[in-house]
Amino acid sequence: MTSATVATPATDAGKGPKSAPEVSDRARHENRLGQRLVAPAVVVMLVVTAFPIMRALYLSLYNYSLTAPEDRQFIGLSNYLTALTDTLFWRDIGVTVLYMVVTVAIELVIGFAFALVMHRVIFARGLIRTSILIPYGIITVVSGFAWQFAFTYQNGFVNGWLPFIEDDFNWFGDPVPAVIAIMVSEIWKTTPFMSLLLLAGLAQVSEDMVEAAKVDGATWWQRLWKVILPNMKAAIMVAVLFRALDAYRIFDNIFVMTAGAQGTESISFLTYRQSIEQFQLGMGSALAVLLFLSVLLVAFLIVKMFKVDLAQARGE
Amino acid sequence: MSQESPSTPSPRRRPRGVRRRRGLATAAALALSAGLLAACGSEGKPTLTWYLNPDGQATFEAFAEQCSTDEYDIQTRLLPTSATDQRVQLARRLAAEDSQTDLMNLDPVFVPEFANAGWLLELPGDTVTDDTLEGIAETVRWEDKIYASPLWANTQVLWYRKSLAQEAGLDMSQPVTWSQVVEAASSVDGATVGVQANKYEAYVVWINAMIEGAGGTILENPEAGVDAEVALDSDAAREAARVVDELASSPAAQADLSVSNEGTALAYMFGDGPGAFMVNWTFVYKNFEPGDANDYTKEQFDDLGWARYPRTVDGQESAPPVGGIDIGVGAFTDHPDFAREAAACITSVENQVELAVTDGLMPATQSAYDADELAKAYPPDLLDLFRTSVDEGGPRPKSAFYATISGAIQSRWHPPSEVDPETTPERSQEYLQAVLEGKALL
Numbered sequence: 001m002t003s004a005t006v007a008t009p010a011t012d013a014g015k016g017p018k019s020a021p022e023v024s025d026r027a028r029h030e031n032r033l034g035q036r037l038v039a040p041a042v043v044v045m046l047v048v049t050a051f052p053i054m055r056a057l058y059l060s061l062y063n064y065s066l067t068a069p070e071d072r073q074f075i076g077l078s079n080y081l082t083a084l085t086d087t088l089f090w091r092d093i094g095v096t097v098l099y100m101v102v103t104v105a106i107e108l109v110i111g112f113a114f115a116l117v118m119h120r121v122i123f124a125r126g127l128i129r130t131s132i133l134i135p136y137g138i139i140t141v142v143s144g145f146a147w148q149f150a151f152t153y154q155n156g157f158v159n160g161w162l163p164f165i166e167d168d169f170n171w172f173g174d175p176v177p178a179v180i181a182i183m184v185s186e187i188w189k190t191t192p193f194m195s196l197l198l199l200a201g202l203a204q205v206s207e208d209m210v211e212a213a214k215v216d217g218a219t220w221w222q223r224l225w226k227v228i229l230p231n232m233k234a235a236i237m238v239a240v241l242f243r244a245l246d247a248y249r250i251f252d253n254i255f256v257m258t259a260g261a262q263g264t265e266s267i268s269f270l271t272y273r274q275s276i277e278q279f280q281l282g283m284g285s286a287l288a289v290l291l292f293l294s295v296l297l298v299a300f301l302i303v304k305m306f307k308v309d310l311a312q313a314r315g316e
Numbered sequence: 317m318s319q320e321s322p323s324t325p326s327p328r329r330r331p332r333g334v335r336r337r338r339g340l341a342t343a344a345a346l347a348l349s350a351g352l353l354a355a356c357g358s359e360g361k362p363t364l365t366w367y368l369n370p371d372g373q374a375t376f377e378a379f380a381e382q383c384s385t386d387e388y389d390i391q392t393r394l395l396p397t398s399a400t401d402q403r404v405q406l407a408r409r410l411a412a413e414d415s416q417t418d419l420m421n422l423d424p425v426f427v428p429e430f431a432n433a434g435w436l437l438e439l440p441g442d443t444v445t446d447d448t449l450e451g452i453a454e455t456v457r458w459e460d461k462i463y464a465s466p467l468w469a470n471t472q473v474l475w476y477r478k479s480l481a482q483e484a485g486l487d488m489s490q491p492v493t494w495s496q497v498v499e500a501a502s503s504v505d506g507a508t509v510g511v512q513a514n515k516y517e518a519y520v521v522w523i524n525a526m527i528e529g530a531g532g533t534i535l536e537n538p539e540a541g542v543d544a545e546v547a548l549d550s551d552a553a554r555e556a557a558r559v560v561d562e563l564a565s566s567p568a569a570q571a572d573l574s575v576s577n578e579g580t581a582l583a584y585m586f587g588d589g590p591g592a593f594m595v596n597w598t599f600v601y602k603n604f605e606p607g608d609a610n611d612y613t614k615e616q617f618d619d620l621g622w623a624r625y626p627r628t629v630d631g632q633e634s635a636p637p638v639g640g641i642d643i644g645v646g647a648f649t650d651h652p653d654f655a656r657e658a659a660a661c662i663t664s665v666e667n668q669v670e671l672a673v674t675d676g677l678m679p680a681t682q683s684a685y686d687a688d689e690l691a692k693a694y695p696p697d698l699l700d701l702f703r704t705s706v707d708e709g710g711p712r713p714k715s716a717f718y719a720t721i722s723g724a725i726q727s728r729w730h731p732p733s734e735v736d737p738e739t740t741p742e743r744s745q746e747y748l749q750a751v752l753e754g755k756a757l758l
Binding site: 063066067068069082083086088089152153154168169170172173174259260261262270273274276277278279283 | 571731
C-alpha cells in the first residue's frame with residue numbers, strides 16, 4: 001500500500017505541468033492498479049501471518065491435545081500460568097539468553113575483524129569476500145550435522161586437534177561441552193552475516209574523517225575507537241539486533257546436535273516439543289505467544305541499549 | 317522461461333511467446349490434473365499407500381509388490397528412522413484426516429494413542445489368534461478391540477563375546493544379573509557393557525525392562541490415561557536406578573553412554589579390545605553374521621554368545637523388552653476393505669518367516685517360528701530364547717499418553733550419570749504425575 005502511494009507523486013513530478021490533468025487521470029488509474037496489484041499480497045499476508053497469530057492466541061486459552069480433540073476445554077490463562085511458574089520454562093529462557101549473549105558477542109568481534117579484512121583487502125578481493133561468506137550459504141541443518149560429526153569422538157577431528165582434551169571425550173555427554181559445541185556451530189554459521197552487515201557500516205564511514213584523524217596523529221586504535229566505531233553505531237545496532245533476534249530463536253543446531261538433551265534446549269525447542277512432539281496445541285500456542293513477546297522485549301532492550309534512532313539507521 | 321526472455325522485447329514475436337507459454341501452461345495443467353486423478357484413484361485401479369519404517373525396507377517393498385492384486389496396487393513411503401519421528405509424521409497426517417494413509421507400520425507403544433484418537437480402523441477379530449505370541453498380541457488390543465496386525469515381534473537379549481565372559485569368569489549357562497554383568501566387564505581391562513541410554517525411546521525401554529524385572533511397573537492402571545496412578549516411587553524403580561548408576565559409574569560404561577543407541581553399542585563388540593556385553597534387539601545376529609554386507613570373520617561370529625536379558629534382582633526372572641512393528645489401517649482411507657486385506661497379506665506367516673531370515677526381524681507367530689527356513693537360518697537355542705523373551709517380556713505402559721509418559725521419564729532419568737537410586741525414582745514419580753495432570757511442562 002505504501003509503495004503505491006509513494007509512487008504517485010513521483011510519477012506526477014516526472015511528467016511536468018503541461019500534461020498534468022491527463023497524467024493525473026493516468027496516475028489515478030495507476031494508483032488503482034497498484035492497489036489491485038498489492039491486494040493479493042495483502043490478503044496472503046493476512047492469511048499467512050495475521051490468521052496464525054490470532055489462532056495461536058485463541059488456542060493458547062485451551063487445554064487442547066491433537067490426540068483427543070473432543071476433550072478440548074477452555075481454561076483461560078492457565079497455560080500461561082503453568083508455563084510461567086515452571087522451572088523448565090525459566091531454565092530454557094536462561095539457556096536461550098546464554099546462547100544469544102555469548103554467540104552475538106563473539107560474532108560481533110570476529111565479524112568486525114572479517115568486515116575490516118573485507119573492507120581493506122586490496123588483492124583477490126572477490127575471492128576473500130566469497131570465502132568469508134561461504135558458511136552463511138550453508139543450510140543450518142547441514143552445518144549442524146557437520147559440526148556434530150566434528151565433535152563426536154569416534155570420527156570427529158576436534159578431540160584430536162585440542163591438546164588438552166582426551167581422545168574419547170564425549171562433547172555431548174555433559175551440559176557445558178554440549179552447549180559449547182552448539183555455540184561453535186552457530187557462530188561458525190552466522191558470523192559471515194554479522195560481518196556483511198558491519199561491512200556495510202564500515203563503507204559508510206567517511207574516509208576524510210579517518211584521514212583527518214590520522215593527520216592529527218591519532219593511532220590506529222584511537223581511529224578505530226574514536227572515529228570508525230562511533231560513526232557506524234547504527235550499523236552495529238542493526239547487526240546486533242538482527243543477530244540477537246535470530247540467536248534468540250535458535251533451533252536447528254540444537255535439534256540436530258543434541259535434540260535438546262543435556263539441558264541444551266532453547267525456548268523455541270520447548271515450544272516445538274509441546275506442539276509437534278507432544279501434540280499439546282494449547283500449551284504449545286501459549287509458549288509460542290510467550291516466545292513472541294520475549295522476542296519483542298529483546299528487540300526493545302537492544303534498541304534502548306544502543307540509544308539509536310531506527311529512522312536514522314535507515315538514513316531517513 | 318529463460319529461453320523466452322530474449323524474445324520478449326520484440327513486439328512481433330511476443331504473441332508467439334505468449335501462445336507458447338499458454339500452450340505449456342495448458343499442457344502442465346492437464347498433466348497435473350491427470351496425475352492428481354490417478355493419485356486420487358477415482359478412476360482405474362486404486363493405489364494404497366503403506367508408510368514404512370526403515371528396518372527391512374527392501375523386504376517390505378517386495379511384500380508390497382507381492383500383495384498388490386488386480387484390484388489395487390500398494391505403494392510404499394518411507395518414514396523417519398526414530399520411533400518418535402515416525403509417530404509425529406503419521407499423527408500429523410492422520411490428524412488432518414489424510415485419506416492416503418492407508419497402511420502404516422506402527423511401533424507397538426503408539427497403537428493405544430492412535431486407536432484412542434480414532435486414527436485406526438478396527439481389524440477383524442481373527443487378526444490375532446492363538447498362534448500369535450502373547451507378548452506382541454497384547455500390543456494391538458485397545459479397549460477389547462483389535463486395531464493393528466502384528467507384523468514382527470522384537471525383543472532384546474544379552475549379547476556377549478564368549479571369550480570375554482570366560483576371561484571375566486562369568487558363568488553364562490546360568491541366569492545373570494545386571495550387577496554381575498557390570499562387575500564382570502569391569503574386571504577385564506577395556507571391556508564394556510552396551511545399552512541404549514541416549515535421551516530417546518530406547519532408554520525408556522531399558523528402564524522399563526529393569527523396573528518390570530524387579531517386579532514393579534511404571535503405571536498401575538495405564539488404560540486410565542491421564543488419571544493413571546504413577547508407581548515410580550517404588551523399590552523396583554530404585555533397583556533399576558541402582559543398575560543405571562552402577563553402570564554409569566563403572567569402568568564398563570562406554571564413553572558415549574549418554575548418547576548411545578542400538579547402532580553405537582555394536583561397534584564395541586568386535587572392535588579393539590576384549591569386546592562387550594550388550595543388550596540389544598534381535599537384528600544383532602544377522603548384523604554380525606559374516607556376509608557381503610559386512611567384513612566380520614567366522615572366528616568373530618563364533619565368539620558371539622547370547623543369553624536371556626539380565627535380571628534386575630537376583631532370584632527374580634527378568635522381563636525382556638518387547639517391541640516390533642504392527643500394521644495399522646488408517647481411519648480415513650478411501651479403501652478400507654482393500655487396506656484390511658492388504659494388511660492381512662503383508663503379515664502372512666510366510667512373509668514373517670522371510671523377514672526373519674533376510675533381515676533378522678523376528679516373527680510374531682508361533683507357526684513362523686516353527687518354519688524350516690528359520691531353523692536353518694538360526695541356531696535352535698537362539699530361536700527358543702527369542703520366542704520365550706517375547707512371550708515373557710515386560711510390556712511398556714499401554715497408555716494413550718505413552719509419548720508423554722516416556723518423555724517425562726527421559727527428562728528425569730537422563731543423563732544416566734545423574735541417576736541417583738535414592739532420589740531419581742521419587743523425583744520422576746512427582747514429575748510424571750504433574751505432567752499427566754497438566755501442572756508441569758514436559
